[in-house]
Amino acid sequence: MFFLLVLFAISLPWAFGRPVLSVPQLLKRQDIDTTVLQFALTLEHLENVFYQQGLKNFSQQLFTDFGFDANDMQNLQLIAQDEAQHVRFLTDAITATGSQPVAECTYSFPSTDVASFLTLSTVLEGVGTSAYLGGAPLLSNKDFLTAAGSILVTEALHTSLQRAVVGAVPAANAFGTPLSANAVFTLAASFIVSCPDSNEPLPFTPFASLSTSEQQGCNSSSSQSNQVNMTVSASSTSTPAVAASTATASNPQCSHKNTRASTTQSSQSKAPYTNSTVAATASCGALSAGAPVAFTAASAIPSGSFVTFVSGLTVVSMMGQVNDVSITATIPPGISGQSYVFVTSSDAQGKIDDAAVLFGPAILEGKQI
Numbered sequence: 001m002f003f004l005l006v007l008f009a010i011s012l013p014w015a016f017g018r019p020v021l022s023v024p025q026l027l028k029r030q031d032i033d034t035t036v037l038q039f040a041l042t043l044e045h046l047e048n049v050f051y052q053q054g055l056k057n058f059s060q061q062l063f064t065d066f067g068f069d070a071n072d073m074q075n076l077q078l079i080a081q082d083e084a085q086h087v088r089f090l091t092d093a094i095t096a097t098g099s100q101p102v103a104e105c106t107y108s109f110p111s112t113d114v115a116s117f118l119t120l121s122t123v124l125e126g127v128g129t130s131a132y133l134g135g136a137p138l139l140s141n142k143d144f145l146t147a148a149g150s151i152l153v154t155e156a157l158h159t160s161l162q163r164a165v166v167g168a169v170p171a172a173n174a175f176g177t178p179l180s181a182n183a184v185f186t187l188a189a190s191f192i193v194s195c196p197d198s199n200e201p202l203p204f205t206p207f208a209s210l211s212t213s214e215q216q217g218c219n220s221s222s223s224q225s226n227q228v229n230m231t232v233s234a235s236s237t238s239t240p241a242v243a244a245s246t247a248t249a250s251n252p253q254c255s256h257k258n259t260r261a262s263t264t265q266s267s268q269s270k271a272p273y274t275n276s277t278v279a280a281t282a283s284c285g286a287l288s289a290g291a292p293v294a295f296t297a298a299s300a301i302p303s304g305s306f307v308t309f310v311s312g313l314t315v316v317s318m319m320g321q322v323n324d325v326s327i328t329a330t331i332p333p334g335i336s337g338q339s340y341v342f343v344t345s346s347d348a349q350g351k352i353d354d355a356a357v358l359f360g361p362a363i364l365e366g367k368q369i
């Protein structure tokens with residue numbers, strides 16, 4: 001977001017406190033609002049298609065095998081309907097500003113079974129929530145702000161619902177995590193294969209990718225054997241591989257709802273990739289403060305780089321141990337629930353600045369404090 005602010009500040013001097021705006025300046029302000037809405041619509045399209053495909057790909061029986069009852073199924077259908085409504089709502093709002101709303105893209109989702117589909121849904125809903133939170137300060141029209149806040153609430157409800165069905169702590173952090181548009185764009189881009197040429201390009205740039213090398217923090221043998229691995233193979237070489245895994249099934253430490261995970265899961269589970277951006281999404285796989293965690297970057301990491309953890313309103317940099325494309329650091333206190341990790345060129349205590357980001361974000365599940 002800082003990058004974005006800098007970008008806008010260069011072209012729009014009002015950004016730094018000029019109280020009186022001329023008409024052209026007001027129009028530019030509206031342009032920013034429209035860009036934020038277009039970005040939101042880009043994410044809503046992605047979520048909408050994701051649920052539509054998931055509900056088509058996986059039969060009712062497979063959800064039942066996973067442990068779903070009629071209630072769970074209805075909740076999932078309601079989530080899918082919400083996303084479709086968000087798409088319609090934003091499409092109308094953008095049309096009303098006189099712009100052409102962005103259209104659906106072609107996506108590539110890595111979900112291979114119900115467990116990986118649901119796990120990815122927790123990740124997408126979490127990222128969606130973080131996107132609205134990070135984008136909120138960019139909006140100048142208060143009506144848009146209320147509307148965006150209203151969608152944010154629903155995305156957060158989806159997040160906790162989906163986290164509950166995969167056995168993660170539904171609300172693992174007292175605070176939501178704001179993410180910059182570039183960080184969200186980096187994560188979203190890994191699912192996007194191509195978009196229609198008629199879509200106006202968004203003024204965001206993905207960062208170079210970062211993935212967790214392995215789940216060093218969760219090494220109990222039972223959790224290992226019951227993990228459901230789910231990965232995204234980035235369709236473009238410049239975008240990151242995203243992966244999530246969730247500990248399920250018979251490991252009693254894993255989940256307060258472990259009866260949900262059927263024993264058929266492990267036979268369905270495949271681990272096609274070893275790289276993961278998401279270290280773990282369930283409570284068992286969650287990493288605790290003090291655990292070492294290693295990340296792999298898209299290219300050589302400069303020595304002296306920091307590993308910056310972002311979770312809720314907590315931003316903490318740890319000195320990284322660099323070895324070529326790999327960097328290791330210990331997890332600091334305060335990292336709880338779906339959290340984000342960047343390699344940064346400077347020590348970013350309390351606030352992360354896009355200009356300092358070298359790689360990321362990787363997604364990491366921190367153990368609830």
Ligand SMILES: *[C@@H]1O[C@H](CO)[C@@H](O)[C@H](O)[C@H]1NC(C)=O
Nearest residue numbers: 050053054057108109110111
């Ligand atoms: C649904 O299945 C299609 C075809 O195999 C696949 O391309 C797509 O990624 C799947 N989507 C989800 C959300 O599982």
Ligand SMILES: *[C@@H]1O[C@H](CO)[C@@H](O)[C@H](O)[C@H]1NC(C)=O
Nearest residue numbers: 216217218219220290291292
């Ligand atoms: C992993 O297992 C080893 C041996 O059982 C143990 O000493 C170590 O503390 C564990 N590490 C974590 C992060 O749980």
Ligand SMILES: *[C@@H]1O[C@H](CO)[C@@H](O)[C@H](O)[C@H]1NC(C)=O
Nearest residue numbers: 225226227229269270271274
């Ligand atoms: C999940 O992935 C990890 C590392 O990528 C691997 O060690 C583990 O065996 C996999 N688990 C399953 C159930 O495939």
Ligand SMILES: *[C@@H]1O[C@H](CO)[C@@H](O)[C@H](O)[C@H]1NC(C)=O
Nearest residue numbers: 211273274275296297298325
């Ligand atoms: C994991 O990521 C690294 C760095 O991006 C890459 O060199 C390696 O080939 C990847 N491994 C797999 C199995 O995708």
